Amino acid sequence: MPAERIALRIRNAAKAVLVTGQAYQEPKDALNEFVSNAADEYAETDQRGGRIRVILRRRGKRPFVAIADDGRGMDADRLREVARSLFESGKVGDDRTLGEKAIGLLAFQQLGARCEVVSRAAGSDRTCALRLERGSRHAQLEPNERRSSRRRDAPGTTVYVLDLDPDVLRVLTQRKVVDYLRRRRGAALAHGDYSISVEEGRSAELVVPEEPDGIRLQIPPQPTLWGRIEFSLYVAPQPDRPRRVAVAARAGTTIIDDLTELEEFDRPPWSSDQLSGLVAFEALQSTAGRRAILRDREAFPVFLDAMAAIEPLVERTLERVARAVDSEQAQRLAGTLRRVFGRVLKELADLDNPMRSALGSEPGEAACSARPTVRPQRRLAATAMTPPTTSCPASPSLRRHSRAPKRSTTMPTTCRRDPTVPAAVRCPAWSRTRSPVRRAPASTPTSAWCSTTTATPTFCWSRTTTRGCWTTWPPWSPRSTSSTTTRAPPPSN
Structure with a gap:
């Protein structure tokens, strides 16, 4: 009897939507999905230096989080297509963009109960809005947004996440969001692809990439069949604080913050707290939560071979740095001792x-x-x-x-x-x-x-x-x- 072929079917679409939107490790990862959508908008139009605003309103009766860009914007037809094309992205095959799963819009469910996508297309004077609710399989499209608080004066898109959860209000502070985006978007920010500002109340802070710490290793890029692997590694003289090597994929977005999260690299020299920097390989695939590398059969083995090829160079560099540091410390100690003993001997000569x-x-x-x-x-x-x-x-x-x-x-x-x-x-x-003093008489003999x-x-x-x-x-x-x-x-x- 031949085997029967059964078509898979999602019986509860609302639950599937909810589970998909809660697949992220923490609220900041869900927020990063909307930042990725704004960055992809600039990448698709080859617009460099565009600005992405992250607005935090954690106080008041209606706290919310908003992510805004100044891209092309979307009209009503485009918003309708977005709602009908979940799990099927039009960005597949475009190496300039990061999104390819078409589930980033559902990430709002890990932050709040409601989401509003407000957009104004270039060349139009209307502002459209797409409204979604947590755990619902339906969305509402407003072709002409009349509320003054939501209307846009210029083309672009703003995503509002409303009814935030209490834990989200505690986690999404300005300082934590800035530090998170600095780690996750450091490569793209360093290249000048776009800029990110985080605003809370009257305070606004620009996210800047981390400054390199140590001496850069001159490692040329390695070409492969799946693209180039670029190394930006720095060696510090002392393991005085935790240092890690991050891995980035397409669009300059970091997949993992620490290379030692992979079992193959959980050892020296990668765990010596002296190496920092970034390894960029666009062919690497990330998981749905954007916090792990997908171990495929094509790009991931090439990545392992490239890292194994540069490991001897990294070890030799660490040894040379250690010898130089020991020599410098010995010279510094000898100079200090000479100054101290010289000062002590000078003081003893005066006493x-x-x-x-x-x-x-x-x-x-x-x-x-x-x-x-x-x-x-x-x-x-x-x-x-x-x-x-x-x-x-x-x-x-x-x-x-x-x-x-x-x-x-x-x-x-x-x-x-x-x-x-x-x-x-x-x-x-x-x-x-103490005794009275007398003068010796003249008759005192000389012997006495x-x-x-x-x-x-x-x-x-x-x-x-x-x-x-x-x-x-x-x-x-x-x-x-x-x-x-x-x-x-x-x-x-």
């Missing part, structure tokens, strides 16, 4: 380093040596001149002082010494004492005048001044490294 000693084996920095060198007197730090408890010379006329003099905050002076003794080893003087050792430091007195001075540093002082004895001559009358 009194406590590791320096007044007595040492090397000349300089107020140190004593076997060959003393006469140097100009230097100011010593106050922290290094703290005197111990003093003792006066063994003389009946002088009594022992049990308290140490206070630390001086003024420039220290030196006692009168033998001129042959260098100034570097002269003892600092103290301008204040200024004889000191490091074991028993002696506080000396001068006949001509009331200031005392240390001839050697005490053994607990950090400046005392050796034991010396300095004997001063008796004061002259």
Whole structure:
């Protein structure tokens, strides 16, 4: 018994219309269908630089979204044909346009409950309107629109989507719509095919393509039997933010925003966050929702082969960029360290380093040596001149002082010494004492005048001044490294 051939029939046309209009992934994809229709209108007339307006009215009792163009417009006969030609587009075979399924008009059902297509044909003074409702298999045609809010003053078409859903009002903000159209229409906007402005209230923003980030790879277009594949890829030095490579098809419209959505490219170097840009191949087919590539048997394998051919070049470029970045970072770090240590060493040279000693084996920095060198007197730090408890010379006329003099905050002076003794080893003087100061009598013997050792430091007195001075540093002082004895001559009358 031969097989029976059965013709398919849609029993519920209204439900089929509703399901078809809700095949989009998100509301912005449905809005993009009307933008595509406006762009196709400019492409069919070879009009470059035309303007597409996206008007958002999310507040008030009757919120709506409108998409307007300044193309040829449509008369009543053309609008009637549009309503009767669903799923059969007259744009099939025209490489300049994107639409080929004739279902974009039904996308309003994912945004709102009603849709009005208002158009005025070139050379006519009448404005026609086509009205559709969600889930209905019928449309209403108004050959002469009399409402002043809908009438057009110039040729073109405006699509109004009314009775918006609450979730749509939340999603379709001006900023989100601008960012979405920048990604989806970046290639066409960069070529200057048309311009898009998004208006909400008194604010209007022009959609501009994204600026390239990084160094462009010089990859020539690859010719195929189904057209050319053009590469516009950029390499960034650091993976500091997410970067993706998009894929565009006909009319400069992006099909997928991220190449790694395809299983064949979900790996480095495409997922390294250093590659960005666009791969354009007009032969690629998109799904009904415009968010995926149709894996056909002709164009899609050619696309995979072309991407595999340029992958080694991309990997080598990433390696060279990584080496250059490492070298640049090392040079920058070395320069920073040189500046920091130079500044630190300069500051240390200006400060009194406590590791320096007044007595040492090397000349300089107020140190004593076997060959003393006469140097100009230097100011010593106050922290290094703290005197111990003093003792006066063994003389009946002088009594022992049990308290140490206070630390001086003024420039220290030196006692009168033998001129042959260098100034570097002269003892600092103290301008204040806690005990009363006496003058040594003239009869004080020379041996008791200024004889000191490091074991028993002696506080000396001068006949001509009331200031005392240390001839050697005490053994607990950090400046005392050796034991010396300095004997001063008796004061002259």
